[in-house]
Amino acid sequence: ETGVTQSPTHLIKTRGQQVTLRCSSQSGHNTVSWYQQALGQGPQFIFQYYREEENGRGNFPPRFSGLQFPNYSSELNVNALELDDSALYLCASSLTGTSGGAWETQYFGPGTRLLVL
Amino acid sequence: DQQVKQNSPSLSVQEGRISILNCDYTNSMFDYFLWYKKYPAEGPTFLISISSIKDKNEDGRFTVFLNKSAKHLSLHIVPSQPGDSAVYFCAALGTYKYIFGTGTRLKVLA
Numbered sequence: 001e002t003g004v005t006q007s008p009t010h011l012i013k014t015r016g017q018q019v020t021l022r023c024s025s026q027s028g029h030n031t032v033s034w035y036q037q038a039l040g041q042g043p044q045f046i047f048q049y050y051r052e053e054e055n056g057r058g059n060f061p062p063r064f065s066g067l068q069f070p071n072y073s074s075e076l077n078v079n080a081l082e083l084d085d086s087a088l089y090l091c092a093s094s095l096t097g098t099s100g101g102a103w104e105t106q107y108f109g110p111g112t113r114l115l116v117l
Numbered sequence: 118d119q120q121v122k123q124n125s126p127s128l129s130v131q132e133g134r135i136s137i138l139n140c141d142y143t144n145s146m147f148d149y150f151l152w153y154k155k156y157p158a159e160g161p162t163f164l165i166s167i168s169s170i171k172d173k174n175e176d177g178r179f180t181v182f183l184n185k186s187a188k189h190l191s192l193h194i195v196p197s198q199p200g201d202s203a204v205y206f207c208a209a210l211g212t213y214k215y216i217f218g219t220g221t222r223l224k225v226l227a
Binding site for chain 1: 216
């Protein structure tokens with residue numbers, strides 16, 4: 001077990017609604033990354049937060065946004081939900097050192113499965 | 118454009134034999150690679166990694182091989198066990214993110 005937790009485990013929403021997913025990082029980790037995994041695909045990078053700032057972003061529209069809190073827990077918010085947003089959402093925590101974080105291993109939570117109807 | 122490719126969606130192996138999972142990548146700037154294992158209803162679990170300065174890394178039953186000239190890496194599991202049945206993802210580390218392949222479902226037959 002990685003120590004990374006996510007809530008809720010499952011969620012059903014309708015098109016146009018907004019959703020907030022939560023992630024609690026592994027103790028001591030200061031970086032959190034969010035991924036979207038569609039059925040039959042590998043995880044796709046959404047964005048990463050380090051010290052409460054967005055540290056990089058993948059090819060996702062601005063209606064995907066995030067927050068990282070001082071205790072390093074994190075939220076993923078998705079506005080104006082679309083049917084294609086139905087997926088497994090994974091967060092991963094890691095430790096980034098002061099010299100930068102090229103080499104850190106990311107540890108994943110169990111994911112939140114979102115279904116948009 | 119899929120920068121990390123796992124061309125075999127599934128693989129079946131007899132218990133005790135070797136499992137070989139393959140992964141190809143297109144970006145020669147990648148310099149760190151990882152393998153993750155994923156069971157249903159769980160997040161990916163880190164298995165083993167390798168940096169581009171090496172061509173082999175071993176951890177127990179798991180060995181990862183990297184062929185930079187061919188832009189190819191492989192994961193060998195010896196001996197394979199029924200508990201190894203899962204989906205295996207290879208990932209390459211980009212600037213700040215992991216780029217994952219689409220996964221290979223391994224089934225180890227008892």
